[in-house]
Amino acid sequence: MQATTMAATGSMARRQAWTGATLLAFLLLVAVKAQSGGFDSFEIQTMVTSTLALGYLTLAQGVIVIGGGIDLSVGAQMVLFNCLSARLMEGRSFGTCLLIAAGATLAGALLGALTGLVIARSGVPDIIVTLATGFVWSGLALFVLPTPGGGTALEFQTLVLGSGTEFWPPLVGLAVPGLIIWYVLRRTSAGLGIYALGSDRQAAFLAGVPALRAQVTAYAIGGLLCALGGLAATAFTGGGDPRATAGMTATLTSVAAVVLGGIALTGGVGGLLGPVVAVWSLYLIPAIMLARGVDPAYGEAVKGVVIVLVVLIGGLLRRNGRKT
């Protein structure tokens, strides 16, 4: 009994250790940033606002990966909702913009649910389905907004990003959906079902988990968050940009952040705090190099090396953990 208790606390510690390490690495980066270029409320605001859209996408990717899937269309969904909202919001009042935002969020959840339904019903792997839907969403974005443009109400931008150097509005904007989704994942049977599905699909089915419902729920949450990401992009740039490259980069970064944040790509393991902190860390690396006068092109390379190293070390730690 004693031994098993210790094993339980040990494994819980191991589960929390990754998030702790991510947090520590982030604080270290913050300290370095503070030394080399300062880290005041303006810096915080810049960091949080410019990574807000990516933060939503990472949460979306996180929920889907925990459920045993992967979504290669998160960036394209963001671009689609960015273009859609920028076109509809242009020249409208604040109130109308809010209505449009609410509608877009709902539409995002529906698109996600549809994707989940297609994957669950067809049995085609997630990676293939979302690769294809990604192209569809990119095409639709171009259809909605052929060239960069559109606009939004200034009040909407202020609501999402804050004004001056206040950084709490975007932080709250990220934290509130994050907390709600955390609650759904960890404290409802729907969320438990998502973890179960990602952990072992067959065993989840035998245990009576409604697999279809869990998968659709995961993708619906993902779609909703992608729509929020698109709205954040609209607020941040004050318009829409249909070019697909931004979406592709965002998708890949969301996968990287999910892995760095301690979610297993095989599903069933991980939380939401780690990935968000990982997004900020990935932002800080090139920012620090820039502040130190290094060519920003190196920043990307360093980011890549860091991802490989962290995942390598994590893999080694996990393997050793299993051996003992």
Add this chain to the structure above:
Amino acid sequence: MGETREALRTRAVAKRYGPVVALRSVDLSVRPGEIHALLGANGAGKSTLVKILTGVLAPDSGEIEVGGRPVAFRSPADARRHGVTPVFQDPALLPDLTVAENLRLTGTGAADVLERLREMDLTPPDFRTPAGELPLPLLRMLDLARALAHRPALLVLDEITAALPSDYAERVFAVMRRTREAGGSVLFITHRLLEVQEVCDRATVLRDGRDVDTHVVAEGGEDRIVAAMLGDKAVGAVPAAGSTAARPTGEKLLEVTDLGDGGRLKDVSFALHAGEVLGVVALEGQGQDELFELLAGDRRAASGEVAVRGRRLAGRHPREAVRHGVALVPSDRQEALLPMRSVRENLALPLSGRRWGPIRLNEERRKVGAVIERLEIDTRAQDEVRRLSGGNQQKVAIGRWLVGGFDVLLCFDLTRGIDVGTKHQIYALLRSIAEDGRGVLMFTSELREVPMVCDRALVMYGGRVAGELPAAEADEGMLLNAAHGLTRAEEVG
């Protein structure tokens, strides 16, 4: 509650997968307060029937009644609501969730499960432990406790004892008897005929997708069951083992000296001679897993040495062992085979590992064809090995080394979950391998195999070789005692 109402009744249940007919027509009835055995060779349709009865699959036709009422299960959860609760061979607990979360998932009360575990005389684990970190036998018992907590009218146990140590198996039998006393029913799927004798009231035998015999289990009824399972197919005569001298005379093929892994395995020494089948007998976790992994090059030795024909093995890599002529056939066929590839590719794998460059198709075809013929591998579904029956998969796993060549074959619980007919073919094969002047080291959890196949038997206990005896004298009781470390078997040599 009329006495005539069956706990479970099926009428003409049938199922096909594309062109393959898995179940032709099965009538099965389980009475209230009965332990009913479901038996059949591999491919007879047992697992398909179990899947249908537990809501995993829907039948193509036929009727199912539970407690006299017709049912059509949509899912395992639906079956559970109707009082049919399964425990599958692979525990249906999610490895990444804690035990508590797993219980919440199925809506099972934790207190209820604790109570059941205590009834089984088991120390409950901490429920905050992720299920994947608990030992497999305990997981299976947890799964059983969870099923019991739902107070099923019909408990379906699918080969639950196949990989359980004997003290756990006894607990399972006790649970089955208690369930019967409480008026519940148990459908028990097993390959071990002795277990049927020990706990079951009636038995139904399936063959080729039909129920061919249902009878009351009686003393010495094994022959009837085997005959029903095999039908017209004659039982391959068991080759007389032990005809060779108990004291081996051939060249020493494999010599193990003071081998230890720094953990469970301690100072194991023995020799395997040419022309010999050497059995290893042990309860769960006595170091046999470690021993076989070490010999196969999959684990490093901390002390001692392994020599093949006098040459020392460094134990760096399975490839080194294979190159020295030591090949392992594990009990888990999924581990050995490439399930999505063809029979031919699976058999030819050792050839391609030998050198790079183009494959010599003619040589491959000749060697593979000869082995398929020798082992009588059923090639009807040869495009994907995973679609073969378990017995045929195991033949492919052995046949691979016949293609590749070897001196020492390590067999780890080879016949687990394999039907009687194929088992006998495999016994004959192992004997003929030995007669070719090669050596076989086989661990088996089925003690009756020892006098049937082996020349000598080693008994392992607590990571050591606790004794050695000639197989001809090794009856089950003697082996079991030695394996429990109760009496030391007679030391030979």
